[in-house]
Structure formats: C-alpha cells, structure tokens
Amino acid sequence: MIFINTCAIRDNAEQRVRTRLHDFKKAKRAKPSLIVGVLGCMAERLKSKLLEEEKLVDIVAGPDSYRDLINLIETVEGGNKAVNVLLSREETYADISPVRLSSNGVTAFISIMRGCDNMCSFCVVPFTRGRERSRDPESILEEAKQLFENGYREVTLLGQNVDSYLWWGGGQKKELDPDTVHKALHHQLPAEEQQRFTTFADLMEMVAGVHPDLQIRFSTSNPRDMTDAVLHVIAKYDNICKYVHLPVQSGNSNVLERMNRGYTREDYIQRIESIRRIIPECGISTDIISGFCGETEEEHRDTLSLMEWAGYDFSYMYKYSERPGTAAEKKFTDDVPEKVKSRRLQEIVDTQRNLSAIRTKRSIGKTFRVLAEGVSKKSDEMLSGRNSQNTVVVFPKANLNPAIMSM
Numbered sequence: 001m002i003f004i005n006t007c008a009i010r011d012n013a014e015q016r017v018r019t020r021l022h023d024f025k026k027a028k029r030a031k032p033s034l035i036v037g038v039l040g041c042m043a044e045r046l047k048s049k050l051l052e053e054e055k056l057v058d059i060v061a062g063p064d065s066y067r068d069l070i071n072l073i074e075t076v077e078g079g080n081k082a083v084n085v086l087l088s089r090e091e092t093y094a095d096i097s098p099v100r101l102s103s104n105g106v107t108a109f110i111s112i113m114r115g116c117d118n119m120c121s122f123c124v125v126p127f128t129r130g131r132e133r134s135r136d137p138e139s140i141l142e143e144a145k146q147l148f149e150n151g152y153r154e155v156t157l158l159g160q161n162v163d164s165y166l167w168w169g170g171g172q173k174k175e176l177d178p179d180t181v182h183k184a185l186h187h188q189l190p191a192e193e194q195q196r197f198t199t200f201a202d203l204m205e206m207v208a209g210v211h212p213d214l215q216i217r218f219s220t221s222n223p224r225d226m227t228d229a230v231l232h233v234i235a236k237y238d239n240i241c242k243y244v245h246l247p248v249q250s251g252n253s254n255v256l257e258r259m260n261r262g263y264t265r266e267d268y269i270q271r272i273e274s275i276r277r278i279i280p281e282c283g284i285s286t287d288i289i290s291g292f293c294g295e296t297e298e299e300h301r302d303t304l305s306l307m308e309w310a311g312y313d314f315s316y317m318y319k320y321s322e323r324p325g326t327a328a329e330k331k332f333t334d335d336v337p338e339k340v341k342s343r344r345l346q347e348i349v350d351t352q353r354n355l356s357a358i359r360t361k362r363s364i365g366k367t368f369r370v371l372a373e374g375v376s377k378k379s380d381e382m383l384s385g386r387n388s389q390n391t392v393v394v395f396p397k398a399n400l401n402p403a404i405m406s407m
C-alpha cells in the first residue's frame with residue numbers, strides 16, 4: 001500500500017501530489033494489487049473527483065476518516081474504490097498517540113485542536129478540516145508526560161488558531177452563547193465560572209508544569225484572538241520558548257478586510273507592542289501573502305513598511321493562490337498579474353533577508369541556550385538546534401561540556 005498525506009493550502013502543493021502520483025504508475029503496473037490512497041486535505045477538497053482525475057488512486061480519505069482506513073482497505077480488496085470524506089464536529093484523535101514525532105527523538109508535535117472557524121477569505125482550511133474542535137486538556141497533558149518520559153525534550157502545541165482553544169468538560173463551543181465564549185477566552189468571567197474552562201493560557205501552564213526540562217513551543221497564534229493572558233504565561237515560565245508566530249498576511253487594513261482577517265494594521269501593531277512589552281526578548285515571525293485580489297502598489301508597500309516596523313526574525317512568504325470554493329474565489333477577481341505577484345514577493349523576500357541579517361548581527365557576542373536536535377546537515381562536526389527565539393543555531397560538537405553531552 002502507498003498512502004500520500006496531502007496538503008491543499010496552495011495549488012502548487014496539489015500539483016506536487018499529482019506529480020508524485022504519476023511516479024507510482026510504473027509500480028502499479030508491475031504489481032496490480034498495489035493499493036494507492038490519497039489522504040488529507042487534497043482528498044477532502046476533491047472528494048470522488050480525484051478518482052476520476054487520477055485513475056490509479058484506490059482510496060480517498062479526508063482528514064477525519066483515518067479511523068476508517070481499515071474498512072476502506074477492505075473495500076478496495078473487495079474490488080471497489082473507496083471514499084470517506086466525512087468531516088466530523090467531534091473527532092480530535094485525542095486517544096491516538098503520538099500525533100507526530102520528529103525522527104530526532106528530541107522534538108515532537110501535539111495537536112491540541114482541529115479545524116478552523118475563522119473563514120479567512122483566501123483560505124481552504126475550514127473546508128478541508130471542518131469546524132474547530134478543542135481536545136481534552138488531560139489527554140494533551142498525558143501525551144506531553146509520555147513524550148517526556150520517552151526522552152523528548154520539546155513539544156510544539158499545534159492548532160490553526162491556538163488562541164481560540166477552549167475546553168470545558170467535553171462540551172463544544174457551539175453549545176455556548178458567543179458572549180460567554182468571548183469572556184471565557186479572555187478570562188473575563190467571574191472566577192468561579194472561569195474555573196470551568198481551560199483556555200490556551202491555562203493549557204500552556206499545565207504543559208509547562210510537566211517538567212522544567214520539557215521545552216514548549218506553539219503555533220499558530222492569530223492576531224485577532226491572542227490574549228495578554230497567553231503572553232503573561234509565556235513570560236512566566238522559563239521552559240516556554242520566547243517566540244510567537246503571528247501571521248499578518250498583509251500590512252494594509254483594506255486588504256486585511258478583504259481577507260476577512262478581523263483586525264486592522266493598527267490592531268496588529270498593538271499586538272506586537274504588547275508582545276514586546278510583556279516579553280522583551282521575544283522572537284517574532286509571520287506569514288505574508290503577496291498579490292491578493294485587488295492589491296494595489298500602495299497596499300503592497302504597506303506590507304513592506306509593516307515588516308520593517310515589526311522587524312520580523314523570519315517570515316513564510318507566499319504568492320496568492322486562488323482556492324476553489326473560498327469566499328475570495330466567489331467574491332473577488334484574482335486580478336494581480338503573475339509577474340506582479342512574483343515581483344512583490346521578491347520585494348517581500350528581500351526585505352525579510354535584510355531584517356534577518358540585522359537579527360543575526362544583533363546576536364554577535366551573545367550566548368544562547370540551545371536544545372540540540374541533531375547533527376548539522378552540512379558537517380558531522382557540528383550540531384544543530386534552535387534557540388528560544390526559534391532561530392537555528394549551529395555549533396561545534398567539540399565545544400560541548402562532557403557533562404552536558406551525557407545528559
């Protein structure tokens with residue numbers, strides 16, 4: 001059996017999957033009993049259409065149907081194609097452990113929630129991953145403990161929008177009125193009532209308490225939902241990394257409005273100011289999209305100026321890729337020419353390169369605590385890891401104190 005786990009966030013992710021599928025043609029011809037399955041978001045987006053478009057595919061399984069894989073395989077063995085793209089309101093895979101380990105035996109990922117309710121106009125995630133669901137904090141804590149006992153020294157808590165994580169005894173957000181949800185998320189309920197809830201800030205404190213030697217990271221924060229409570233928890237615990245990934249997407253308020261991001265340039269600036277005030281040494285990174293529908297030259301320059309202002313440590317930068325079924329596809333025209341998108345992206349990349357160089361220069365002469373994740377790709381004599389701010393640090397093995405080596 002060959003299963004490909006897929007991404008649908010941009011068109012080029014899907015094109016890569018299609019190329020990979022074509023690579024399997026030969027294998028399938030040589031061995032007709034070979035089962036090929038497409039799993040994850042691209043499967044969810046295309047559903048049974050994928051079976052028509054890619055004849056060699058036998059199984060199409062969306063992100064909520066992994067428990068059903070055995071049945072799907074049996075269906076195929078019975079001579080039929082098999083599809084399950086049902087999205088669930090409850091599935092969090094809480095009892096399937098571990099969700100994702102890195103092969104280095106040191107760092108691991110824990111999904112704390114699934115889905116997304118934000119409906120950013122460019123984004124396919126709500127359609128491929130379904131509604132937002134938070135996972136039971138006890139099961140998250142248990143997984144973090146297990147990982148620590150198995151030698152892991154870093155966990156990254158994962159969610160599309162970690163700041164909207166909310167748990168109360170098994171209930172889902174839709175069962176509460178929006179005002180209570182808002183107050184609970186911002187720790188504004190009367191103490192007794194607030195106690196019923198676990199917010200992301202509460203969850204981080206719980207995981208930070210597992211062991212002082214278990215280091216914690218998280219992703220992704222949303223500028224609209226991030227609370228100061230979370231920032232105070234980051235500042236309070238030495239084992240929570242001083243690093244926030246805060247995707248801005250654009251530095252212009254009109255573009256942000258078209259993107260339905262729920263914040264303005266000014267709101268975003270305030271968020272960064274809070275981060276810098278509460279966690280002065282914090283590393284900050286972002287995601288940026290160039291050439292969104294209707295983006296003018298001036299709007300693009302607002303993105304560049306915001307980058308300069310924020311002084312990002314690093315950025316993930318993309319050209320806008322229209323996704324079928326999204327609000328942007330329905331409401332706007334993908335009217336920024338490819339050439340212009342590319343040129344703007346290049347300007348964004350160049351700006352970031354300068355900012356990263358400034359950050360590197362600032363580091364000269366400083367000492368950082370680094371969790372070694374493995375041997376450097378470039379030299380066996382060097383180890384590689386990241387500092388608290390998530391910057392990669394490569395350092396000679398020889399410098400290590402033998403006492404540390406044996407830990």
Ligand code: SAH
Nearest residue numbers: 122123160220247287288289318319320321
């Ligand atoms: N949930 C996170 C982002 C998840 S997707 C958030 O809300 O910020 C990761 C990144 O992919 C996004 O931040 C965005 O920059 C990029 N992205 C998403 N959809 C895209 C699209 N249609 N075209 C180009 N980039 C896109």
